[in-house]
Amino acid sequence: MTTASAQCPAAGPAACPATSAMPTAPKAQAVPAKAAVPVAVYAKLVACTFLWGGTFIAGRIASAALPVTVAATVRFAIAAVLLLLVAWRLEGGLPRLSRAQVLATALLGLSGIFLYNLCFFGAMTHIPAGRAALFIALNPIVTALAAAVVLRERLTALRWGGIGLAFLGAAIVITRGDPLGALHDISQSLGVGELLMLGAISCWAAYTLIGKAALKGLSPIAATTYAALWGLFFLTISSARQLGVIEWTAVGWQVWASLFYLGAFGTVFGFIWWYEGVKAIGASRAAVFNNLVPVFGVSLAALVLGEPVLASMVAGGVLVAAGVTLTNMVSPPAPPTK
16 A cells, blocks of 8 residues: 555555644643553554554455455455545545646555555465565565665664664574575465565555655555555456456355455554654654564464465564664764865
8 A cells, every 4th residue: 555655554554744843832732742642542552563463364255265366355345435534423424636746646656555555465475474574674674775776775783784784684584584595496485475475565665755755744544545446446457357257156155255355444544553653752663663564464363364374484474573673773963074
């Protein structure tokens, strides 16, 4: 998932450092301010969220057949190779890092790749894919709260309203439509899988804040590639014993296809298409497209895995999406004080 705080697809949708600015064109060749955005840009953003929605189905399949650490290791072995090829093709390779950047990318790999994926694959072994996908919609909300606490970023009344609305929707999803009943026995609603998904969201918020504070001077491709390499390093250490005892010839093609999907489509292709959209329409407008991720996740889980779609999931998901949209809206600047 991965690394990022505009939203970075190294491990899933989240906010990433802004992409490097494009060279300013001469005045004679300047593009009009209201130039139409190509339809292909929006199509790629929708396709990107579709791919990310599919990661929950692929994660469910992979986690049912392989240990959590092994599934995550194979996913990022595939992703790291492809990201290295992308970095070489688009940017001529990876830049040399300063000591501060080494530490920053290591922390990104630890939080957004290693810990996030342990929580993600762990949750997939306990709860349905569609239910997990709805939790991911809380990523921007938790990140906004963390930024307010850690970075002292101010939250407007509009954003506080969005946060409250999103958490109400999450409560409906988590408690399966009975938040008041859950107060009497929270264990019926909040099990191991739900706690792991909340852990994954917290890891992604940490990843996002680290990326905002420490990745100056690195392009998104370079930052994500280094984070993926660090994450792969940590994952390989944690799964070393299990990697040697698994009967790889007995692993079915569905599992291999799921792992390749997670590494190639859920990480690399999603990342490229996402940043094409960010460059074209800006991070704030692109962030709204993340509301489609749980929609696709729930829909694909129903179609592919036959998981039921509960009324509480629909109602709660709509409230979460509305809350995330409000939280990402830009409020008009306050009048200057005298």
